[in-house]
Amino acid sequence: xxxxxxxxxxxxxxxxxxxxxxxxxxxxxxxxxxxxxxxxxxxxxxxxxxxxxxxxxxxxxxxxxxxxxxxxxxxxxxxxxxxxxxxxxxxxxxxxxxxxxxxxxxxxxxxxxxxxxxxxxxxxxxxxxxxxxxxxxxxxxxxxxxxxxxxxxxxxxxxxxxxxxxxxxxxxxxxxxxxxxxxxxxxxxxxxxxxxxxxxxxxxxxxxxxxxxxxxxxxxxxxxxxxxxxxxxxxxxxxxxxxxxxxxxxxxxxxxxxxxxxxxxxxxxxxxxxxxxxxxxxxxxxxxxxxxxxxxxxxxxxxxxxxxxxxxxxxxxxxxxxxxxxxxxxxxxxxxxxxxxxxxxxxxxxxxxxxxxxxxxxxxxxxxxxxxxxxxxxxxxxxxxxxxxxxxxxxxxxxxxxxxxxxxxxxxxxxxxxxxxxxxxxxxx
Numbered sequence: 001x002x003x004x005x006x007x008x009x010x011x012x013x014x015x016x017x018x019x020x021x022x023x024x025x026x027x028x029x030x031x032x033x034x035x036x037x038x039x040x041x042x043x044x045x046x047x048x049x050x051x052x053x054x055x056x057x058x059x060x061x062x063x064x065x066x067x068x069x070x071x072x073x074x075x076x077x078x079x080x081x082x083x084x085x086x087x088x089x090x091x092x093x094x095x096x097x098x099x100x101x102x103x104x105x106x107x108x109x110x111x112x113x114x115x116x117x118x119x120x121x122x123x124x125x126x127x128x129x130x131x132x133x134x135x136x137x138x139x140x141x142x143x144x145x146x147x148x149x150x151x152x153x154x155x156x157x158x159x160x161x162x163x164x165x166x167x168x169x170x171x172x173x174x175x176x177x178x179x180x181x182x183x184x185x186x187x188x189x190x191x192x193x194x195x196x197x198x199x200x201x202x203x204x205x206x207x208x209x210x211x212x213x214x215x216x217x218x219x220x221x222x223x224x225x226x227x228x229x230x231x232x233x234x235x236x237x238x239x240x241x242x243x244x245x246x247x248x249x250x251x252x253x254x255x256x257x258x259x260x261x262x263x264x265x266x267x268x269x270x271x272x273x274x275x276x277x278x279x280x281x282x283x284x285x286x287x288x289x290x291x292x293x294x295x296x297x298x299x300x301x302x303x304x305x306x307x308x309x310x311x312x313x314x315x316x317x318x319x320x321x322x323x324x325x326x327x328x329x330x331x332x333x334x335x336x337x338x339x340x341x342x343x344x345x346x347x348x349x350x351x352x353x354x355x356x357x358x359x360x361x362x363x364x365x366x367x368x369x370x371x372x373x374x375x376x377x378x379x380x381x382x383x384x385x386x387x388x389x390x391x392x393x394x395x396x397x398x399x400x401x402x403x404x405x406x407x408x409x410x411x412x413x414x415x416x417x418x419x420x421x422x423x424x425x426x427x428x429x
Contacts, residue, residue, distance in 0.1 A: 011312035011319070012090055015234045021162055027075070027245025030232060031068075031361070032287045035253025036177050038119055039223055042274050047217065052211035053201055056262055059211055061217025064254040065407070071222050071229050072247035072356060077364050078230030079242035085230040085305065086312035087097040090424075092360045093098035093384070096375030101178050101384070103357055105227045108349040109306035109331055116299040117153070121145040123292045125395030126275045127285060134400055143335065149296070150331025156300050157307075157323035162235065168249040171296060172400050180287040187281045188260065191267040200266055218258060222250055223404055226357045228305040243267025303327050346377040351395075355387020358408045363413025379418045387411035 022030075047056040078084070083091060085105065089098040124145045128134040136145055156164065192200060209217075229246065236242035261274070270275035278288045307322035317325075359380050387407050394403040 002132070003072055008215055009312060009315045009349050012087045014087075015084075015137060019162070019235055020082075020237050021166065021224070022232070022242070024241035024245040026166055026170055027236060027242050029174045029232070030165050030245045031071070031229075031249035032253045033169050033174055033249075034225065035068075035250045036181065036257055036294055037222075037289060037298055038123060038274065039115075040254065040266065040294065041126075041258035041261035043217060043221065044258035045274055047209070047214055047258070048262055049203070049206050051205035051211065051214045053203045053262070054138035054264075055120040055205060055211050056214060057259065058216035060255055060262075063215040064222070064251045064258065066215075067219040067222030067387055068247050068251035068254060070357070070361070070408070071225055071250055072243040073227060073361060073365060075230050075246040076231035076239040076243035077360075079236040080239040081364075082234050084308050084312070085227050086309045087234075088230055088360050088364065089356075090312075091364050092377065093380050094374040094376040097377065097381050099313060101352070102312055103310060104349060104352060106306050106309050106313075108227070108353075109302045109309070110326060111349065112325070113299050113302040113306070113330040114154075114333045114337060116295055116302065117146060117149050117330060118324045120149045120295050120299075121334065122304075123275055123288070123295075124149070126279065126423060127289060129290070130276065130279045146331060146334050149179075149299075150334065152296055152328065153299050153303065153331070154324060154327040156296070157303060157327045159302050159318065161232075163319060164297075164300070167230070171298065173294060176290050180290040180294075181260070183283055184278065184281065184287045184421055185260055185263075186281065188263045192263055195267065204244055208300035210400045211407075213399050213400040216404050218254070219402075219404045221254060221358075223250040223354055225250070225301075227353050228301055231308045232301075247386065282381065284303045284362040284422060303330065352384075352388050352389055353406050354391055354407050355384050355411045358387055358411030359383050359415040360418075365412075365416070366419075380415065383411055383414045383418070386414075 004414075044060070045058065045116065045131050051059065058172060074088075079093075081087070085103045086098070089101050089105075092098070093101065121142065124137040127134045137139065191222045233242045233246065264277050265272060267273075272280075275288070278291075281287070288336065303323050303326050304319075307319045310322040310326070311317060311319050327364075363380060390410055391403045391407040395400060396407055
């Protein structure tokens with residue numbers, strides 16, 4: 001059906017000029033908001049005491065700048081071409097083979113959306129328990145809080161993505177999230193300075209992680225957004241603003257949240273989890289509540305991108321209808337799946353997109369256009385599959401060197417050296 005000459009596939013065709021409405025501020029606001037999250041802070045907390053404070057902060061800054069730079073590069077390609085993530089995959093791997101990574105992307109986006117709903121559910125239960133004395137951890141409480149957040153997500157999917165980004169996130173959501181981060185940073189900085197700040201600064205690591213593997217952990221968050229960035233960046237007015245806005249917005253959020261995670265775990269009482277530590281801070285209830293509410297845009301981002309990818313495979317349903325279906329499905333999955341035990345599987349799925357986008361950047365990074373004429377581009381497909389193997393070999397046998405950056409470098413060079421000399425677009429009908 002998708003290949004019928006009488007059926008237009010909006011998910012694979014370049015976006016029309018009328019829908020190119022995002023300026024620099026919209027890109028920056030969107031990716032700052034998407035970069036903020038409790039999960040990011042929690043992963044930041046994992047860095048210590050594995051590495052020393054100075055190494056942790058260096059890994060956070062370098063990893064965030066490099067990871068956000070990859071996001072920004074893909075954003076520019078998408079904006080210049082007008083193609084979605086599914087479109088870029090078709091352009092690189094051929095319209096037949098690309099169905100495999102598109103399908104894997106849908107699976108991982110459904111998984112991460114379900115995970116986000118569980119995070120919001122658990123955070124809501126923690127707030128209710130510590131501040132209101134309500135126990136929402138039972139069956140009825142889980143059902144109520146999951147359906148509550150699922151209903152919010154579904155309602156958002158019924159609206160316009162362009163309106164949500166420009167009006168809700170840019171004008172309302174972003175200022176509130178920034179104020180929350182500023183307040184929490186001030187509160188925990190005071191606690192840090194009241195203790196032994198010098199000991200914190202000079203604290204060594206326990207040797208269980210090196211600088212490169214710590215950077216790998218930091219890069220993991222921006223890399224997880226690679227399959228989504230094009231679906232938003234293609235609505236930009238020009239490639240330069242899409243690139244710089246995405247880069248700055250996400251890098252700042254990633255550095256801030258990872259760094260805050262390091263500080264919180266340092267000053268919190270031993271055995272205290274991140275959410276509890278945030279709650280017991282002065283004004284922590286309001287700040288945590290706002291950050292928790294901001295998690296909904298992460299879930300929205302996953303579902304919207306999943307809907308675009310789903311429409312590329314089955315274009316008889318609109319992106320909005322696909323989004324509603326996926327939102328309802330994720331809400332149901334959040335009620336029945338042991339999602340915390342599925343996190344390694346989700347991370348495994350995410351790892352396939354490191355070499356995937358290494359190939360896309362190598363093939364399309366120096367061109368404004370691409371071809372989707374062939375069903376299979378064998379060299380690109382082979383490089384991707386080889387890159388998956390390289391990634392897991394490095395992660396297993398040489399974790400001290402990291403896996404993401406070496407894999408990206410090898411696959412990118414292979415894709416760049418084998419790229420076609422002349423590339424032109426072929427629009428999907």
